Amino acid sequence: MIEERKALSVTQVNLYVKDVIARDDILCDILVKGELSNFKAHSSGHMYMSLKDDSGVIRAVMFRSSASKLNFKPQNGTKVIAHGRIGVYERDGQYQLYIDDMQQDGQGDLYAAFEQLKIKLAAEGLFDPIHKKPLPKYPKKVGVVTAPTGAAIRDIINVLTRRFSYSDIVLYPVLVQGENSAASIVEAIEYFNKSRIADVLIVGRGGGSIEDLWSFNEEVVARAIYNSEIPIVSAVGHEIDFTISDFVADLRAPTPSAAAELVVPSQIELAEKFNNVYKMMYRQALRVIENRRLQIEKCKDRAVFKNPLRNIDSDRQYLDNLAHMFETACKTAVAAKRQKVAENAAKLDALSPLGTLGRGYAFAKGSSGAVIKSISQVSAGDRVTIRVSDGDFKAEVID
Amino acid sequence: MSDKNSFEKNLSELEQVVKALEDNEVSLDKMIELFEKGVGLTKECTNALNAAEQKITILMKNRDNGEMTEQPFNAE
Numbered sequence: 001m002i003e004e005r006k007a008l009s010v011t012q013v014n015l016y017v018k019d020v021i022a023r024d025d026i027l028c029d030i031l032v033k034g035e036l037s038n039f040k041a042h043s044s045g046h047m048y049m050s051l052k053d054d055s056g057v058i059r060a061v062m063f064r065s066s067a068s069k070l071n072f073k074p075q076n077g078t079k080v081i082a083h084g085r086i087g088v089y090e091r092d093g094q095y096q097l098y099i100d101d102m103q104q105d106g107q108g109d110l111y112a113a114f115e116q117l118k119i120k121l122a123a124e125g126l127f128d129p130i131h132k133k134p135l136p137k138y139p140k141k142v143g144v145v146t147a148p149t150g151a152a153i154r155d156i157i158n159v160l161t162r163r164f165s166y167s168d169i170v171l172y173p174v175l176v177q178g179e180n181s182a183a184s185i186v187e188a189i190e191y192f193n194k195s196r197i198a199d200v201l202i203v204g205r206g207g208g209s210i211e212d213l214w215s216f217n218e219e220v221v222a223r224a225i226y227n228s229e230i231p232i233v234s235a236v237g238h239e240i241d242f243t244i245s246d247f248v249a250d251l252r253a254p255t256p257s258a259a260a261e262l263v264v265p266s267q268i269e270l271a272e273k274f275n276n277v278y279k280m281m282y283r284q285a286l287r288v289i290e291n292r293r294l295q296i297e298k299c300k301d302r303a304v305f306k307n308p309l310r311n312i313d314s315d316r317q318y319l320d321n322l323a324h325m326f327e328t329a330c331k332t333a334v335a336a337k338r339q340k341v342a343e344n345a346a347k348l349d350a351l352s353p354l355g356t357l358g359r360g361y362a363f364a365k366g367s368s369g370a371v372i373k374s375i376s377q378v379s380a381g382d383r384v385t386i387r388v389s390d391g392d393f394k395a396e397v398i399d
Numbered sequence: 400m401s402d403k404n405s406f407e408k409n410l411s412e413l414e415q416v417v418k419a420l421e422d423n424e425v426s427l428d429k430m431i432e433l434f435e436k437g438v439g440l441t442k443e444c445t446n447a448l449n450a451a452e453q454k455i456t457i458l459m460k461n462r463d464n465g466e467m468t469e470q471p472f473n474a475e
Contacts, residue, residue: 138407148457148472157455166406166451171472172458191458191467267448274441277417281437284420288430291423 011090018088021095027086031112032058032097033105036078041067047074051082051097059096060084066100069240071209079105081112103210111210114217117244121219126226127247133231135251135263136199141168142263143198143230145188148173152206152235152256159260164267170198176205181215186224193228201228202259203245204235216243225249235259357389364395406447413440 008016021027034051041047045064050057060082062070074080084099103111121127142160146152153171160169172188175181185203192198203225205213215221216236225232225248234249235256246252253259299305349355353363364372364384372378382397416437419425425433457472 138410140406161453161455165453166448168454168456169472170456170458170469195467197469270448271445274445277413278438278441281417281420281434281441284417285430285434288420288423288425288427292427 010093014088014090014093017095018090021086021088024086030084030086030097031115032082032084034058034080034082036074036080037076039074039076039078049074051080059089059094060099061096062099062102070102071207071241072104074102081105114244117217117219117222118247121222121244121248126222131226132250133229135231135233138164138265139167139199139263141170141198142260143192143201144169144171145174145185145192145201145203146171146205146256147176150176150206152176152204155206155255155257156202156235156260159257160264163261164264164270166267167264175215177208177212177215182218182221185215185221189224189228189232192230196230198230200263201230201232202235202253202256202263203232203249204253204256204259205237206256207237207241213237213241213243216245218244221245222248233259233262354389357387360389362386362388406444409440409444409447413437413444416440 032051034053037050037052037057039047039049045067047062047067049060049062051060052058062082062084072078080102082097082099083101084097086095087098088095105111125131144153144156146156148171157169160167172191174184174188176185189201189203192201203216205216213236216234222244225234225245231250233251233253234243234245235253235258236243236245237255239254242252251262253262303310357363364386366372366377366384367382370377372384378384378397380397380399384395384397385392386395416433420430420433420437455472456469458467459470460467
């Protein structure tokens with residue numbers, strides 16, 4: 001039977017087990033609670049250790065990239081909660097925990113509380129991007145909620161002073177760790193919202209252990225930040241520290257200095273911008289003038305401006321033509337009239353009594369000058385005038 | 400706070416002026432008017448920045464009536 005089946009090599013078995021484990025959803029994202037033992041920090045920066053409880057032990061490794069971010073010094077006996085995945089180390093045929101994050105399992109299970117609150121508030125929508133308010137571009141006054149001593153306030157003031165002297169700064173001093181710190185942070189945020197003396201708030205503190213930063217993981221602080229109508233930038237601890245406040249705030253800054261950089265513009269860049277705007281306006285003004293000049297050039301090229309007399313010339317010619325036509329018309333009309341007069345004169349001539357006289361006829365006029373047309377107009381002895389073609393003479397009526 | 404309004408107002412006005420200037424069809428008279436306005440606004444903004452005297456204060460609670468007052472603060 002043994003001979004009939006194909007035997008796997010040890011390596012093949014280990015690889016197979018590794019593959020099975022790697023495909024398990026629970027094992028690839030797991031939180032493990034235990035006590036450190038056999039702890040060894042290698043010179044390479046990797047950390048090798050075991051996690052144990054009353055009845056069992058599991059080997060664990062934390063590589064340098066994750067180990068360097070730890071905010072506590074692990075040692076044998078430290079109770080921890082580690083996050084990571086279970087994997088197989090083929091060489092030894094051993095499964096182990098590959099840790100990527102680890103917290104001290106100190107007072108009241110802080111890490112678990114953090115995770116629980118985070119899940120609860122996320123479900124309520126407190127982290128939703130839709131609630132994030134935009135920061136004012138040029139705040140006249142920046143409100144700071146942090147301790148009055150320490151690096152955080154100094155860093156914030158340094159950056160704000162250097163970067164944008166236009167913004168005033170007002171500090172509301174609070175406790176940033178310890179029993180009453182959460183209440184004091186809430187009071188400060190509420191004061192700013194009531195008084196409205198600042199346009200934007202920086203809420204935070206410098207680096208510390210998870211216990212030191214804990215007030216920024218408190219639900220009351222998270223809700224005060226959420227309820228603030230003034231935009232809030234959170235700035236808690238170092239780059240690697242994430243608190244609930246960071247998730248609720250309108251913007252998370254990795255450090256207090258970074259928060260200061262985020263809330264105000266750079267004065268130097270702004271001055272540069274004004275300078276550019278000025279140059280741009282100047283160029284644009286020149287461009288508008290140049291455009292107008294080109295339009296004028298175009299107009300100048302048009303015929304009416306090139307030879308302004310051309311139209312007048314043609315008009316004049318037209319006028320001349322008209323005058324000529326008028327004159328001709330007048331002449332023709334006069335000639336026609338003249339012709340008609342001549343014709344009428346000839347007709348008149350034909351009808352004239354003088355023409356009849358020319359043919360030997362005569363007529364007589366009485367002493368009154370009236371033409372005698374009837375014998376009743378004369379009596380014997382009357383003197384009459386006889387008109388012939390070339391003159392007249394006197395005659396006496398005999399009978 | 401009215402100060403803040405003037406700075407922001409000037410800036411947004413300046414942005415509008417620049418926008419209007421970008422229209423190549425703007426009349427010459429209007430262009431000159433915009434240009435002068437823009438130059439004035441740029442100057443005002445720059446002056447506002449240069450003249451700003453940053454005040455740094457700390458809020459102190461009055462022990463008697465609990466009211467908060469601003470007092471000069473020196474972080475050093």
